[in-house]
Amino acid sequence: MTTGTGQAWEARRPQGFWRTFAEADLSKADIIKGFIARYGDVNSKLPERSALKDWQEVQDTLKVAALAYVAPDANGVSHVTTDKALVDHASVLGFPGEGTLHFDVTNEVVRGVGICPRAPSLATFMQMSAVQMIFERTPTRRCDECGHWFALETTRAIYCSAACKSAAHRKMRAA
Numbered sequence: 001m002t003t004g005t006g007q008a009w010e011a012r013r014p015q016g017f018w019r020t021f022a023e024a025d026l027s028k029a030d031i032i033k034g035f036i037a038r039y040g041d042v043n044s045k046l047p048e049r050s051a052l053k054d055w056q057e058v059q060d061t062l063k064v065a066a067l068a069y070v071a072p073d074a075n076g077v078s079h080v081t082t083d084k085a086l087v088d089h090a091s092v093l094g095f096p097g098e099g100t101l102h103f104d105v106t107n108e109v110v111r112g113v114g115i116c117p118r119a120p121s122l123a124t125f126m127q128m129s130a131v132q133m134i135f136e137r138t139p140t141r142r143c144d145e146c147g148h149w150f151a152l153e154t155t156r157a158i159y160c161s162a163a164c165k166s167a168a169h170r171k172m173r174a175a
């Protein structure tokens with residue numbers, strides 16, 4: 001999955017940070033600034049305060065999606081609820097972002113030919129991630145280093161990224 005015209009980055013798998021966005025306090029300018037610095041603008045626009053309404057609309061849909069997840073267990077892992085009605089409710093999202101979904105055919109040496117959905121904006125990417133993760137019942141966890149939610153794919157990872165892992169290890173060595 002990739003985002004459109006904003007900050008250029010791409011991800012092959014759904015990303016769990018939509019849960020961080022769902023919980024973010026959008027009344028705080030520095031929280032929005034931090035989110036833009038790390039992930040880009042939700043609708044791939046230049047960061048302006050006037051776009052706050054857009055952010056809130058996107059957040060509202062992701063708050064509904066987050067209802068599918070139960071509170072973290074003793075290991076800090078938050079799973080999709082077994083309540084089917086709640087899952088159904090949480091997976092029906094409005095898609096307020098502009099544009100339609102595109103599908104890119106990828107041809108990679110490692111993975112072979114496949115279909116890769118292309119999200120036109122960060123908002124849509126987060127919504128696609130949310131729906132797919134709920135559907136696949138992907139567990140989530142907060143990163144021990146940065147506190148952002150991330151998708152637990154197969155391992156018992158405690159960091160969201162290689163960057164957070166090495167930052168944490170640097171701190172441990174320094175301690």
Ligand SMILES: [Zn+2]
Binds near residue numbers: 145161
């Ligand atoms: Zn992290």
